[in-house]
Amino acid sequence: xxxxxRPQSNMKLCVSLFVLGIIxxxxxxxxxxxxxFYTSSSQVPNFPEFVGVGLVDDVEMVHYDSNTKRAEPKQDxxxxxxxxxxxxxxxxxxxxxxxxxVFKANIEIVxxxxxxxxxxxxxxxxxxxxxDDETGEVKGYDQYGFDGEDFIVFDLETxxxxxxxxxxxxxxLKWDKxxxxxxxxxxYYTQLCPEWLKKYVSYGKDTLMRTELPxxxxxxxxxxxxxxxxxxxxxPDRAMLFWTKDGDELLEDVDPGEILxxxxxxxxxxxxLDVSSIPSEDWGRYHCVFQLSxxxxxxxxxxxxxxxxxxxxxxxxxxxxxxxxxxxVAVVTALGYFLYKKKxxxxxxxxxxxxxxxxxxxxxx
Numbered sequence: 001x002x003x004x005x006r007p008q009s010n011m012k013l014c015v016s017l018f019v020l021g022i023i024x025x026x027x028x029x030x031x032x033x034x035x036x037f038y039t040s041s042s043q044v045p046n047f048p049e050f051v052g053v054g055l056v057d058d059v060e061m062v063h064y065d066s067n068t069k070r071a072e073p074k075q076d077x078x079x080x081x082x083x084x085x086x087x088x089x090x091x092x093x094x095x096x097x098x099x100x101x102v103f104k105a106n107i108e109i110v111x112x113x114x115x116x117x118x119x120x121x122x123x124x125x126x127x128x129x130x131x132d133d134e135t136g137e138v139k140g141y142d143q144y145g146f147d148g149e150d151f152i153v154f155d156l157e158t159x160x161x162x163x164x165x166x167x168x169x170x171x172x173l174k175w176d177k178x179x180x181x182x183x184x185x186x187x188y189y190t191q192l193c194p195e196w197l198k199k200y201v202s203y204g205k206d207t208l209m210r211t212e213l214p215x216x217x218x219x220x221x222x223x224x225x226x227x228x229x230x231x232x233x234x235x236p237d238r239a240m241l242f243w244t245k246d247g248d249e250l251l252e253d254v255d256p257g258e259i260l261x262x263x264x265x266x267x268x269x270x271x272x273l274d275v276s277s278i279p280s281e282d283w284g285r286y287h288c289v290f291q292l293s294x295x296x297x298x299x300x301x302x303x304x305x306x307x308x309x310x311x312x313x314x315x316x317x318x319x320x321x322x323x324x325x326x327x328x329v330a331v332v333t334a335l336g337y338f339l340y341k342k343k344x345x346x347x348x349x350x351x352x353x354x355x356x357x358x359x360x361x362x363x364x365x
Contacts, residue, residue, distance in 0.1 A: 030238065030293060032057055032208075034197040035128035040103035042111070043120045050100040056200045057208050058237055059265065064096040071096050077204040110146045113167040122147055129193035140189025159186055210235060211294045212266060216301050218288070218308040226255065227275050227308060229288035229301060232268035237261075238293035243273045243303075246285050253277075273303070280305075 033056070040050045048065040055061060061078050064071045071092035073079055081088040107123045127142040142154035150164040152171055159182040163172040175182070201208055214234035220227045231241050237259050243250045253274040259267050273286065286303035 030134075031130050031132045032197055032201050033128060033130045034193060034200065035126060038099055038103060038125040040100070040107055040123045041121065042107045043118070044122070050096075050103055052096045052099060056197070056204060059204070059208060061200065061204070062092065064093070066100055069093070069097065075204060075207065077207060078200075080203045110151065110167070113170075114146075124148075127189075129189050129197060131194045131197050138190050138194045140186075140193060142185065142189070154182075154185060156186060156189060159183060208236070211292060213292065213295065213299060214266075214268070214290060216288065216290060216299065218301065218303070220308050220310050222310070224276065226272040227303065228270050228272045230268070230270045231290050231299075232262065233264075233266045234268075234290075234292055235266045236293060237267045239267070239269065240289075240291045241269045241271050242289055243271060244287050244289055247287075249289075250286075275303070 035055045035058075036052065037055075038050070038052050041047055042049075048067050050064075050066040052064040052071075053060055053062065060074045062071055063074050071089055073081075073089075085091075103123055103125070107121055110123060111121060124145040125143070126145075127140075129138060129140040131138050140156050142156075144151045144153070152168040152175075153162045153164070154160075155162055159179070161172040161175045163169045212233060212235040214231035216229065216231045218227055219230055229241060229243065231239075239259065242256065243254050250273070255272040255274075257270040257272075259269045262268055271288070273288075275283070278286070283303045283305065288301040288303070290299040290301075292299075
């Protein structure tokens with residue numbers, strides 16, 4: 001496989017300001033993240049050959065694909081990047097173009113390693129860093145995958161590569177030998193990447209640091225179905241939603257869902273409660289509780305038959321719309337975002353650099 005060399009940025013970075021640990025009820029302290037997802041595909045209908053997206057605190061801020069061949073801001077506040085560097089977007093485009101060529105070659109390399117002759121395949125790379133704005137702790141990660149499974153992962157502690165699959169062992173041996181590049185990777189993920197992260201957060205602090213409480217609804221398809229507590233429109237995504245009985249969190253008879261994005265940049269989440277064995281007179285002892293990072297007070301919704309929406313015709317469009325939005329966002333964020341989310345969010349090219357970002361270590365591997 002081919003890999004990237006992280007070029008030194010020639011642009012002075014602003015370091016004045018700005019899931020892993022969810023800090024609920026905190027006034028300001030939080031962990032910020034900068035993540036990039038590169039996805040190249042082969043024989044996937046109606047999907048670009050290459051897509052690259054960058055996210056700050058899980059909010060998409062840059063997008064590139066092989067159809068447009070142009071890096072574009074996804075948030076208005078990212079236009080501030082050109083105030084420091086007028087060539088910022090040209091350089092970003094160049095980085096993505098280089099990555100596109102490397103990833104196109106990598107699909108064929110990995111496919112041959114696995115003795116695969118054709119079919120649809122996806123080659124992915126996720127990388128980036130996290131920064132705790134209270135403790136200053138920094139973490140970095142760099143992880144490659146193929147068809148949704150880990151292929152090779154960088155260990156920032158040992159400065160070596162981990163090969164979960166036998167087919168990646170040749171690449172591991174070659175990359176481990178390049179000690180200079182691995183040392184630079186450590187510098188990049190512990191120094192340069194966090195500096196860019198702080199800069200981006202300073203650009204978008206009014207958006208990224210805001211809090212929005214959700215609207216909450218209780219839904220039930222029929223009298224024998226579980227009751228769903230659905231919260232939508234909240235921001236940020238560092239939130240919890242759960243059921244309680246007499247103030248104690250319920251761990252049984254509940255089915256929590258994942259946090260999903262809305263089309264407007266907010267988030268939604270649902271949690272179901274099996275009410276089949278709950279006597280009617282006890283319903284008032286149950287509450288749906290919503291907690292949002294940065295907001296000191298919980299939002300409580302009592303389990304009340306009078307407020308439950310049971311008209312199946314009114315519930316179905318909501319569920320269909322939510323599913324459609326989630327699917328759309330998944331495609332926009334490079335197909336592999338949710339496919340690979342099951343792993344630890346485990347790389348960003350230095351956005352301001354006029355040096356090459358590609359170094360071919362082994363053209364035939």
